[in-house]
Amino acid sequence: MQAVEVKNLSKKFEKKTKALGLKASFRSVFRKQLADFIAVDQISFQVAKGEKVAFIGPNGAGKSTTIKMLTGILHPDSGEVKVTGLTPWKERKQLAFQIGTVFGQKPQLWYHLPAMDTFYLFGKIYEIEAKKFKKRLDFLIDKFQVQDFVYQPVRKLSLGQRMRCEMIASLIHQPKILFLDEPTIGLDVVAKQQLREVLNTMNKEEGTTIFITSHDAGDLEKIADRVIVIDLGKIIFDGTVKALKEKYAAYKIIDLKIINGGNVKSKIKIPGVRILKAENYNWQFELDVKKTSVKAVLDQLLNIYQVEDIGIFETPMEEIISNIYAQNSLKNK
Amino acid sequence: MHKILLKINKYLAIFRVSVRDRLAYPLELFYSNIFILLITFVMSQVWLVVYAEHPEKLIVGFSLSAMIWYVFITELILTSQPNVILTIGEEIKNGNVAYVLSKPYSFMSYYFSYFLGRVVVSMLIKAMVGVLLLSLFSPLLGISLWSFLAGASSVFLAVVLNFVIAGSVSLFAFWLEDIRSLRFIYQKIVFIFGGLLFPIDVYPEFLQKIIHYLPFEGILYGPAKTMVNFDLVYWQILVTRQVVWIIIFCFLIKIIYGQGVKKVNINGG
Amino acid sequence: MDKVLKKLISMVVKNLDFIWAYLKYNLASAMEFRFNFLSQAIFMILNDGLFLLIWYFFFQYFGDLNGFGFREMIALWIFGAGGFGLVNAVFGNAANLGTIISNGELDFYFSFPKNHLLHALVSRTDLSAWGDMLFAPIAFFLFFPANLLSIFLLFFGILSGAMILLAFYILIGSLSFWLGRNEVLQSSLFHAFLAFSTNPSSVFQGVVKFIIFFVIPAGFATFWPADLLKEFVLSKFLYLILFTIIFFLFSLLVYYRGLKRYSSGNLINVRG
Numbered sequence: 001m002q003a004v005e006v007k008n009l010s011k012k013f014e015k016k017t018k019a020l021g022l023k024a025s026f027r028s029v030f031r032k033q034l035a036d037f038i039a040v041d042q043i044s045f046q047v048a049k050g051e052k053v054a055f056i057g058p059n060g061a062g063k064s065t066t067i068k069m070l071t072g073i074l075h076p077d078s079g080e081v082k083v084t085g086l087t088p089w090k091e092r093k094q095l096a097f098q099i100g101t102v103f104g105q106k107p108q109l110w111y112h113l114p115a116m117d118t119f120y121l122f123g124k125i126y127e128i129e130a131k132k133f134k135k136r137l138d139f140l141i142d143k144f145q146v147q148d149f150v151y152q153p154v155r156k157l158s159l160g161q162r163m164r165c166e167m168i169a170s171l172i173h174q175p176k177i178l179f180l181d182e183p184t185i186g187l188d189v190v191a192k193q194q195l196r197e198v199l200n201t202m203n204k205e206e207g208t209t210i211f212i213t214s215h216d217a218g219d220l221e222k223i224a225d226r227v228i229v230i231d232l233g234k235i236i237f238d239g240t241v242k243a244l245k246e247k248y249a250a251y252k253i254i255d256l257k258i259i260n261g262g263n264v265k266s267k268i269k270i271p272g273v274r275i276l277k278a279e280n281y282n283w284q285f286e287l288d289v290k291k292t293s294v295k296a297v298l299d300q301l302l303n304i305y306q307v308e309d310i311g312i313f314e315t316p317m318e319e320i321i322s323n324i325y326a327q328n329s330l331k332n333k
Numbered sequence: 334m335h336k337i338l339l340k341i342n343k344y345l346a347i348f349r350v351s352v353r354d355r356l357a358y359p360l361e362l363f364y365s366n367i368f369i370l371l372i373t374f375v376m377s378q379v380w381l382v383v384y385a386e387h388p389e390k391l392i393v394g395f396s397l398s399a400m401i402w403y404v405f406i407t408e409l410i411l412t413s414q415p416n417v418i419l420t421i422g423e424e425i426k427n428g429n430v431a432y433v434l435s436k437p438y439s440f441m442s443y444y445f446s447y448f449l450g451r452v453v454v455s456m457l458i459k460a461m462v463g464v465l466l467l468s469l470f471s472p473l474l475g476i477s478l479w480s481f482l483a484g485a486s487s488v489f490l491a492v493v494l495n496f497v498i499a500g501s502v503s504l505f506a507f508w509l510e511d512i513r514s515l516r517f518i519y520q521k522i523v524f525i526f527g528g529l530l531f532p533i534d535v536y537p538e539f540l541q542k543i544i545h546y547l548p549f550e551g552i553l554y555g556p557a558k559t560m561v562n563f564d565l566v567y568w569q570i571l572v573t574r575q576v577v578w579i580i581i582f583c584f585l586i587k588i589i590y591g592q593g594v595k596k597v598n599i600n601g602g
Numbered sequence: 603m604d605k606v607l608k609k610l611i612s613m614v615v616k617n618l619d620f621i622w623a624y625l626k627y628n629l630a631s632a633m634e635f636r637f638n639f640l641s642q643a644i645f646m647i648l649n650d651g652l653f654l655l656i657w658y659f660f661f662q663y664f665g666d667l668n669g670f671g672f673r674e675m676i677a678l679w680i681f682g683a684g685g686f687g688l689v690n691a692v693f694g695n696a697a698n699l700g701t702i703i704s705n706g707e708l709d710f711y712f713s714f715p716k717n718h719l720l721h722a723l724v725s726r727t728d729l730s731a732w733g734d735m736l737f738a739p740i741a742f743f744l745f746f747p748a749n750l751l752s753i754f755l756l757f758f759g760i761l762s763g764a765m766i767l768l769a770f771y772i773l774i775g776s777l778s779f780w781l782g783r784n785e786v787l788q789s790s791l792f793h794a795f796l797a798f799s800t801n802p803s804s805v806f807q808g809v810v811k812f813i814i815f816f817v818i819p820a821g822f823a824t825f826w827p828a829d830l831l832k833e834f835v836l837s838k839f840l841y842l843i844l845f846t847i848i849f850f851l852f853s854l855l856v857y858y859r860g861l862k863r864y865s866s867g868n869l870i871n872v873r874g
Contacts, residue, residue: 013600071435075598089598096437106432110350112357117350124346125438127339153357360784367790371797378805382667511638514645514730521652530656535663 001085003177003209004047004070009079011040011065039065041233042079047226049176052203052210054224054241058325062233063213064181070211071101071179084176097126100175104182107162108169109154115165116150119172126173133172140168144198160191167198171208178202180212184219196222217317229321231328248324249315252294254285256301257309270297281308343438344446351450365455366462369408373463376404376530377471393534398471399561400531405463406557407529410491413455415448417499418519422512425504431597441586445496452492473561483568484560490575491556494548495523497582504586507593527553548578620716621724625692628727639729646733647740650683654741670804676745677828680756682800684738685763685823689771690731693723696768699775700788703864719772719857751834759827762846766823769853770795776853779860791818799824819849 015037040062047053057063068074069081072088072095081088084098102108109118123133141147144164149157154165163183170178178199184192200223202208212219220227220241227244229237237244258281272291277284287297294312301307315323356362384390384397395403421444424430433440467473502519506512523529526549533544533554544550555571558564632639654676661672689696702708702722711718711725742748742756774788781787798806799820806814815821826842829835 068431073431073434073597092434093437096435099435101432101435103432106429110354113350113354117353121346121350124343125436127343127437358786361786364784364786364790367787368793368797371794374810375797375801375805378807378810379667379802382802382805383664386665386667510635511641514642517649517730518645518652521649525652525656531660536659537662540659 001049002046002082003049003051003084004045004211005080005082006046006066006070007044007080008042009040009044009066009069009076009081010038010042011062011069011074011076012036012038038233040069040076043230043233043235045228045235045238047209047211049209050203050207051226052199052224053212053226053228054220055211055213055228055230056215056220056321057230061231063230066230067179067181067211067213071095071099097173098176100170100173100178102166102170102178102180102183104180104185107154107166109162109165111155112153114151115146115154115157115168118154118165118169119150122169122172128173136172136174137168140171143201144168158191159187160194163187163191163195164198167195171202174206175208177209177211180210180214182214183212184214184216192216192218193222199223217321220321221317229324231325232332236328237324245314245320248327249320250289251286251315252289253313253315254287254294254297254301255309255311255313256283256285256305256307257281258283259306259308270300273297344442347438347443347446348450351447352454355451355454362454362458365412366459369405369412369459369463370466372408373401373405373467377401380404393532395532395562396474398473399475401471402467402473402561403532403557404530405467406488406560407527407553409456409459409463410488410495410553410556411523411529413452413459414492414495414499415451415455416516417444417448417496418503418512418516420444420448421500421503422506422516425506425593426512430594434594434597441500441590444500448496449492456488456492475563476560477563480559480563483563483565484556487551487556487559487568487571487575490572490579491552494575494579494582495552497579497586498548498552501582501585501589504589504593507589507596523549523552526550528557529553532558548574548582551575551578617717617720620720621692624724625727628694628724632727632729639732642729643733643736646730647737650679650734650737650741654679667802668804670802673745674804674828674832675802676741677831678800678803678824680738680741680746680831681759681763681824681827682796683734683741684756684760685767686796687731687734687736687738688760688764689767690728691735692727693768693771694726694728694731695723696771696775697728697792698726699723699771700778701785703775703778703860704783708864723768746831752831755827755831755834759831762842763823763827765846765850766819767795769850770819770823772853772857776857776860779863794818795820795823803828819845822846822849 013036015035043062043066055063055066065074069076070083070088072092075089083095086095086098088095108122109115110121119137123130123137128136141150144167146161146164146168149161150165154162157165180199184195187195196219199210199212203210210223212223214220224241226239227237227241228235229244237247239247253276270287270292272288274286274288275283276286285297285301287294298310380397380400384392384400390396392400424440424444430440433443499519502515503512505515509515526533526544526547528544528550533541533550536544551571551574555575559568559571657675658672661675665671695702699722708718708722711721714721738760739756742752746752771792774791777784777788795818798814798818803821803825811821814825822842822845826838830839830842
């Protein structure tokens with residue numbers, strides 16, 4: 001049984017359109033003017049148990065709509081969904097025991113009380129037996145290193161500390177899948193790192209399937225095994241992070257610090273190489289990996305110039321992602 | 334059987350945490366006494382003048398002392414109420430109601446336990462302070478253990494009744510753009526038809542007749558009268574009425590909520 | 603002397619201009635959701651009317667209280683609702699001043715060339731307050747004779763009541779400078795003001811009467827304008843103007859005292 005199975009899932013919304021003006025306001029009270037908006041268009045994908053999947057896409061792409069259908073919040077118009085073998089909107093209460101959710105914008109912890117109170121509450125809500133609960137809680141508190149502040153009111157905690165407690169709350173009942181919606185939003189670098197470590201640990205030690213939507217490229221690189229890219233309601237990529245880079249990140253960047261200069265343009269004639277920057281001693285080249293190789297380019301450069309320092313970079317993930325979106329919207333124009 | 338126990342435990346836990354939450358800022362609780370004591374004081378001054386101008390010691394069956402306690406108790410019930418309409422309306426408007434769908438508890442039951450926790454703390458604190466002060470200045474006579482228990486039970490039912498009525502109203506947030514105005518109107522309806530500040534016996538006959546068919550009497554007038562002017566026959570009718578209305582509104586909530594959730598399921602809310 | 607006067611006048615005019623500009627802006631934003639705005643205002647008028655209905659039944663049964671009857675109650679509400687509405691419509695943040703201070707949001711307003719307190723107060727409008735504001739003239743024209751004097755007193759009373767309430771808001775908001783977060787205390791004090799200003803004035807004697815006039819000045823905000831409407835007495839009119847101005851200046855004094863404390867960094871826990 002797969003953790004998540006989605007087949008031909010579709011969902012459209014009727015969006016209210018309203019013209020400006022007082023007359024139109026009154027009219028809109030009585031007769032709603034609606035326009036169809038297709039949020040999710042026949043998408044299919046699967047997630048295996050223990051996989052870590054990043055679900056990314058530009059705003060309005062259909063990400064949250066999809067997650068809402070996976071967690072039983074929305075009914076689809078057509079298609080099939082099975083999460084841990086259950087149909088979300090039909091077997092919601094059963095599913096609730098199997099999944100955990102962390103929504104970055106919506107905290108679960110009670111603000112004025114210590115996180116510990118929320119943990120006890122969740123223990124009761126998820127009907128966990130007392131002894132089992134204590135063991136589980138101790139384990140999680142130790143794993144996430146929150147002993148020092150778990151008895152302080154949540155409002156006194158830093159964002160990173162709060163996030164760790166949120167994670168504990170969502171893992172108390174040992175869910176088979178964890179759905180996270182923009183969990184790293186607003187976190188500083190250290191907090192993000194801690195969160196990612198924690199997610200990877202839970203996945204490794206308990207086999208928790210992780211399904212995360214994010215705008216953060218770091219989440220992609222540091223957590224995900226697999227990436228599903230959705231745009232305009234359709235899936236435009238479904239594969240490993242490595243495959244993503246190979247498909248869309250065909251460029252490498254070479255930074256050179258050169259001792260003796262001269263006119264670069266006249267001296268470099270390697271196919272697939274573009275000059276990005278040529279200032280006195282700092283030059284930057286972009287090479288198309290499909291057309292040439294790093295070795296070939298470097299050989300030529302090192303022959304021509306006296307190189308003091310060199311750096312070779314991959315296209316940053318943010319750029320890769322925005323390239324994907326840009327390409328897709330061009331295609332659809 | 335075990336299943337039911339687990340379920341009750343769930344909502345008991347929510348109640349407990351809500352109580353703790355309300356106790357998190359004890360100073361605020363202390364300050365919240367100011368308003369009710371003030372209103373009771375102002376109205377007591379009003380009643381002093383009224384009773385001075387009326388040679389009869391009883392007005393609509395209430396002595397001066399009973400009248401002042403009447404004000405206190407109706408205000409107690411009213412001011413201890415959490416803001417059901419605003420809170421639930423807000424949760425529906427910002428979509429949190431949808432997230433509850435991915436959790437193993439029911440939205441309305443959750444809020445019921447949550448509100449009950451807040452009310453219990455609020456009411457107990459205000460009652461303790463108020464009863465102490467009032468007893469010093471205007472002691473209430475004619476109270477027995479039984480009449481007190483009867484009163485307490487009808488107060489509890491009043492709280493539940495207010496929750497289910499306000500709860501049903503709040504669920505219209507699924508369809509209405511702005512629900513805040515409803516909160517003021519609902520409050521005023523409870524004021525008028527529930528008999529805040531003075532017993533409904535003061536109203537003209539035709540209005541009293543209408544009120545007897547409405548549930549609001551069970552929120553303020555009923556429990557307050559039972560506490561200060563106990564009447565066994567009236568109390569029995571009151572409790573019956575309260576329970577019946579509670580059942581009716583529970584059904585209403587179930588239906589309205591079901592419709593509303595369907596809308597969320599289709600439209601994302 | 604002349605120069606000082608000119609400067610004063612130009613300062614007042616500039617500030618009035620600023621208030622008016624912000625009011626127009628707030629109103630325009632509110633009009634974006636016209637239906638919502640209108641419904642809130644209308645419901646508030648209804649809300650006020652319903653409360654008066656309760657008192658109608660009361661006076662029907664009990665008659666006057668030492669000369670205070672239903673008509674007197676309406677007069678109190680005209681100035682109570684009118685003043686409250688005016689303040690919260692124009693200075694919509696007045697009720698939130700305490701929270702603004704304890705959240706450290708005052709700092710935001712320091713960076714602008716306008717008086718920061720004024721700026722903070724006018725940067726918001728309370729939609730339902732417009733309903734309260736409308737309720738006053740509606741109730742007035744329904745129940746009171748309209749002549750030059752009475753209409754003048756209507757506007758004057760609402761204005762002075764508004765000023766007193768604004769000063770009161772500033773006073774209780776300033777408590778945050780000394781007491782930190784204390785929203786419940788501040789709202790309790792405000793509700794005390796409300797309770798005193800909309801209940802039969804004739805029942806208050808002695809110490810209480812003193813408190814209602816000089817501690818929580820609801821008496822000056824609603825009782826006196828209502829009295830003046832019933833029977834104009836020049837001395838009362840002048841005393842009211844005097845009190846309003848003095849009380850308002852007093853509230854500013856307290857505020858700026860508290861501000862000094864705030865700026866000197868004594869309130870580390872208050873900022874952020």
